Amino acid sequence: MKKIATLALVTALLATTAHAQEKMTLNVAVFPSLDSSIKAILPAWNKKYPNVAIKLQTQEIGDHHTAMTTALATGQGLPDVMAVEIGWVGKFAEGKGLEDMNKAPYNAAQYKKLFTPFTIAQATSADKRFVGMPTDIGPGTFLYRKDILDKAGVKPETMMKDWDSYIAAGKVIKAKTGASLINAAGGIYGVVSRTNLKPGEGIYFDSKNNLLVGPDNARFVRAFTLAKQVRDAGLDAKIGEWSNEWYDAFKKGTVATQFSGAWLTGALQNWMAPDTKGLWRVQNLPEGGYASWGGTFYAIPTAAKNKAMAWEFIKFMTLNQEAQLKAFTDNGAFPALLTAQNDTIFSQGVPFLGDQKARVLWRDAARKTQPIDVNKYDSVADQIVNTELTNVLEQGKDIKKALADARTQILRRAR
Amino acid sequence: MQKHLPLTPSPPRRRWSYDRFQQRFAPYIFTSPFFILFLIFGLFPLAFSLFLAFHLWNPLDGLGNWQYVGWENFALALGAEDQFWVALKNTVWIGLLAGIPQHLVALPLAFIINQSLRRWQGGISTILFLPYITNAVAITIVFGMLYSENLGLLNYALSVVGLGPVRWLAQPDLVPVSVAVVVFWRYVGWNVILYLSGLQAISEDVYEAATVDGATKVQKFFFITLPLLRPMMFYAFTLTIVGNMQLFEEPFIMVGQAGGSGGTALTSAMHIYNVAFRDLDMGYGSAMAWLLFLAIFVLSMINNFLFSRDGGRS
Numbered sequence: 106m107k108k109i110a111t112l113a114l115v116t117a118l119l120a121t122t123a124h125a126q127e128k129m130t131l132n133v134a135v136f137p138s139l140d141s142s143i144k145a146i147l148p149a150w151n152k153k154y155p156n157v158a159i160k161l162q163t164q165e166i167g168d169h170h171t172a173m174t175t176a177l178a179t180g181q182g183l184p185d186v187m188a189v190e191i192g193w194v195g196k197f198a199e200g201k202g203l204e205d206m207n208k209a210p211y212n213a214a215q216y217k218k219l220f221t222p223f224t225i226a227q228a229t230s231a232d233k234r235f236v237g238m239p240t241d242i243g244p245g246t247f248l249y250r251k252d253i254l255d256k257a258g259v260k261p262e263t264m265m266k267d268w269d270s271y272i273a274a275g276k277v278i279k280a281k282t283g284a285s286l287i288n289a290a291g292g293i294y295g296v297v298s299r300t301n302l303k304p305g306e307g308i309y310f311d312s313k314n315n316l317l318v319g320p321d322n323a324r325f326v327r328a329f330t331l332a333k334q335v336r337d338a339g340l341d342a343k344i345g346e347w348s349n350e351w352y353d354a355f356k357k358g359t360v361a362t363q364f365s366g367a368w369l370t371g372a373l374q375n376w377m378a379p380d381t382k383g384l385w386r387v388q389n390l391p392e393g394g395y396a397s398w399g400g401t402f403y404a405i406p407t408a409a410k411n412k413a414m415a416w417e418f419i420k421f422m423t424l425n426q427e428a429q430l431k432a433f434t435d436n437g438a439f440p441a442l443l444t445a446q447n448d449t450i451f452s453q454g455v456p457f458l459g460d461q462k463a464r465v466l467w468r469d470a471a472r473k474t475q476p477i478d479v480n481k482y483d484s485v486a487d488q489i490v491n492t493e494l495t496n497v498l499e500q501g502k503d504i505k506k507a508l509a510d511a512r513t514q515i516l517r518r519a520r
Numbered sequence: 521m522q523k524h525l526p527l528t529p530s531p532p533r534r535r536w537s538y539d540r541f542q543q544r545f546a547p548y549i550f551t552s553p554f555f556i557l558f559l560i561f562g563l564f565p566l567a568f569s570l571f572l573a574f575h576l577w578n579p580l581d582g583l584g585n586w587q588y589v590g591w592e593n594f595a596l597a598l599g600a601e602d603q604f605w606v607a608l609k610n611t612v613w614i615g616l617l618a619g620i621p622q623h624l625v626a627l628p629l630a631f632i633i634n635q636s637l638r639r640w641q642g643g644i645s646t647i648l649f650l651p652y653i654t655n656a657v658a659i660t661i662v663f664g665m666l667y668s669e670n671l672g673l674l675n676y677a678l679s680v681v682g683l684g685p686v687r688w689l690a691q692p693d694l695v696p697v698s699v700a701v702v703v704f705w706r707y708v709g710w711n712v713i714l715y716l717s718g719l720q721a722i723s724e725d726v727y728e729a730a731t732v733d734g735a736t737k738v739q740k741f742f743f744i745t746l747p748l749l750r751p752m753m754f755y756a757f758t759l760t761i762v763g764n765m766q767l768f769e770e771p772f773i774m775v776g777q778a779g780g781s782g783g784t785a786l787t788s789a790m791h792i793y794n795v796a797f798r799d800l801d802m803g804y805g806s807a808m809a810w811l812l813f814l815a816i817f818v819l820s821m822i823n824n825f826l827f828s829r830d831g832g833r834s
Contacts, residue, residue, distance in 0.1 A: 167777075171797055174579050174580060174797065174800065175579070177579065177580050177582065178579030178580065178582060178583065179582075179583060180582060180583065196580065196800055197580060199578070199580070200578060200579075200580025200581050200582075200800075201580065201581045201582060201585065202580050202581070202582055343669075343687065343690055344669065344670075344690075345690070345776075348668075349664075349665070349668055349671055350668060350669055350670050350671065353670060353671060481578070481800070482799070484798050484799050485799050488778050488783070488794070489603070491778065492778070492782055492783040495692060495781050495782035495783070496692075496782060499691065499692050499781065499782055500692065500782070513601050514601055514602075514603065517596065517599060517601060517602060518596075518799075518801075518804075520576075520596075
C-alpha cells in the first residue's frame with residue numbers, strides 16, 4: 106500500500122514538473138524569408154510541443170546580423186535560437202559566443218552525415234567547433250532564357266562547355282537578338298573565383314590563413330581576365346543585382362543568362378518576373394564547376410536561457426523531413442537534409458522552368474560541391490577585390506597591378 | 521521705521537519646505553535627465569571607443585576578450601596604402617562638391633528672398649525647409665528612381681534631346697557627383713534659412729543709409745550684407761563641414777554598403793561602419809572614428825582661423 110502511495114506521489118510530482126518545464130516561450134531570431142518557412146512548419150511543432158510557444162523576432166538580414174553581433178558582444182538580449190546566413194556563419198563560427206554542437210548534450214556528430222557535406226564545413230570553426238545546424242542550402246546554378254537562346258540558335262550545352270564558348274555564344278546572342286549576355290561582367294568573376302577550388306582552399310584564404318589573392322594566382326587572374334573580356338566585348342548590361350534595372354531586365358528579357366543560387370527561381374516566379382513562366386531553364390555552372398550560393402544555419406548562443414528546448418527546436422526544423430519539404434515547397438528553401446532530397450517531389454518538373462527536372466540537377470550539384478574554407482577576413486578581401494575589379498573594368502587598370510594592389514591592402518587588414 | 525521690518529519671517533530651518541526644495545534641488549532634478557542620458561549614451565560610448573581604439577576586439581568574442589595593441593590601430597589606418605585615406609578623400613571630395621554650391625546658392629537666394637520676396641517669405645521658407653526634414657531613405661529612393669539608368673527620368677530627359685544614357689550611379693567618377701547633388705538638394709534650404717535669419721538681424725537703418733548714399737543692390741550685398749553676415753556664415757560653414765565629413769545615409773542607401781562602383785562613394789563614416797560591424801574589427805573602427813574626429817576638428821579650426829583673420833580686418 107505504501108509502495109503504491111509513493112509511486113502515485115512520485116508520478117504526480119513528475120507530471121507537474123514536466124508540465125511546468127514545458128510551459129515556456131522560445132525566442133527565435135530570424136530574417137526573411139526564413140520566418141515564412143518556420144511559420145509553415147509551426148502547426149506541426151505546436152502539435153508536438155503544445156506548451157512551447159515560438160516567439161519569432163524577424164529583422165531584415167543585415168539588421169538581424171548586426172543585432173545578433175551586438176547581443177553576442179554584450180551577452181544581453183540574446184534569443185534561444187539564432188539564424189545565421191552563409192555570409193556571416195564564418196565570422197560567427199570564429200567568435201566565442203555560440204554553443205559547440207559537437208559536445209554534449211548536443212552530440213551533433215551523429216547527425217552530420219545526414220546533411221549535404223559541404224554545409225558542415227561551413228559551420229565549423231578553424232579549431233573544429235561546430236556552431237550551426239544547416240537548414241537550407243543554395244546550389245549554384247546557371248539560369249538562361251530558352252527563348253532568347255533559341256532565337257540566336259545557341260545550344261545551352263555547347264555554351265556551357267567552357268568560359269570561352271560562353272563568351273562566344275554571348276557575341277552571337279548580342280548580334281542576333283540584341284540581348285545582353287549577363288547583367289554585369291563582375292558576375293563572371295563571382296563564379297570563376299569560387300568554383301573548382303583545391304582542397305583546403307577558401308575563396309580568398311587557404312585553411313592555413315595564407316592569402317590567395319595576388320597577381321600570381323591563376324584563379325583570380327582568369328576571373329578578372331574573363332570579366333574584362335565580357336566587358337570589352339560589350340556583352341554585359343552593366344546593371345547591378347537587386348536593382349530596379351535588374352528586375353526590369355528579367356521582365357523584358359534584355360539579359361539572357363544569370364548565375365545564382367537555385368533560390369533565384371523562386372524569387373523570379375514569385376515576384377521578380379512571374380510573367381516569364383516557362384521561358385527559363387537551368388544548367389550547371391560552366392566547366393563542370395559547382396558552388397555553394399547561399400544557405401542558412403541555426404545556432405544556440407552560449408548565454409541563451411532555454412538551450413535544451415532550443416536544441417529540440419533546431420532538430421525539429423533541420424532533421425524533420427516533412428518540415429524541410431514544407432519549407433521547400435512553400436518557400437523555395439532547398440533542403441540541406443539528404444533524406445528530404447530523396448523525396449518524390451525532386452523527380453517532378455518545375456513548372457516555371459518549363460517542367461524541367463531542375464531539382465535533380467541542383468541536388469547533384471549540391472552533392473558535388475566541395476567544402477570551401479571560410480576566413481574571418483573574407484568580407485575585407487571581398488570588398489577590396491571587388492573595388493579593384495571595378496578599377497579594371499571601368500578604368501582599364503592593369504589586371505596584375507590591380508591584384509597586386511588588392512593583395513597589399515588585404516594583407517594590411519588581415520592581422 | 522517699523523515698516524522696514526521684514527514682512528515675512530524667515531522659514532524655520534530643518535523643516536521641509538516646498539520653496540527651499542524648489543530653490544536648492546529642483547534645478548538639479550529637472551536637468552538630471554540630460555546628464556543621466558548623456559552619461560549613458562554620450563560619455564560612456566566616447567570613453568569606450570577611446571578604450572577600444574587601443575585594443576583588438578571582435579565583438580563576437582564577448583566583453584572582456586580584448587587584446588591591448590597600443591597604437592597599432594592608428595598606425596594601420598595612417599599607413600599610406602590604407603583604405604582610410606581613400607575613404608577620407610572620397611568624403612572631402614563629396615563634401616566639397618555638395619558644400620561649396622550649397623553656400624554659393626543659399627546666400628544670394630536668402631538675400632533675394634529678404635529683399636524682394638518678403639511677402640512670401642513664410643511659404644518659401646517652408647518649401648525650402650522640407651528637404652531637410654524629409655526622411656533620408658525616402659529621398660534616396662526618389663533620387664534612385666531619377667538616376668536609374670534605363671528607367672530614370674533624368675536619362676529619359678536626356679534621350680528626348682538625343683543624348684545617350686548616363687550611368688549616374690555606376691560610372692565611378694560620376695557616383696560622387698550624383699551623391700553630392702542629393703546632399704546639396706537636401707541642405708541648401710537649411711542654409712537659406714540660416715542666412716535669412718542672419719539677414720534679418722541686420723538693421724534696416726544701414727540699408728537705408730546706403731540707399732541715401734546712392735548704393736546699388738550689388739554694392740549693398742557686397743559691402744553691407746556680406747560683412748555683417750560673417751558670424752552666421754561662420755556658423756553655417758562649420759555645420760556644413762561637420763555634417764559633410766560625417767556623411768553616411770545618402771551614399772549608404774543610394775549605392776550600397778561598399779560605396780558603389782569602384783567604392784568612389786565610400787565615405788569615412790561608411791568605412792568605419794563597415795570595418796566595425798561587417799568586418800567586426802571594433803578597435804580599428806574606433807581608431808578611425810577618432811582620426812575622423814581629428815580631421816573634423818582640424819578643418820573646423822582652419823575655418824575658424826580664416827574667419828577670425830578676416831573678421832579682425834573689418
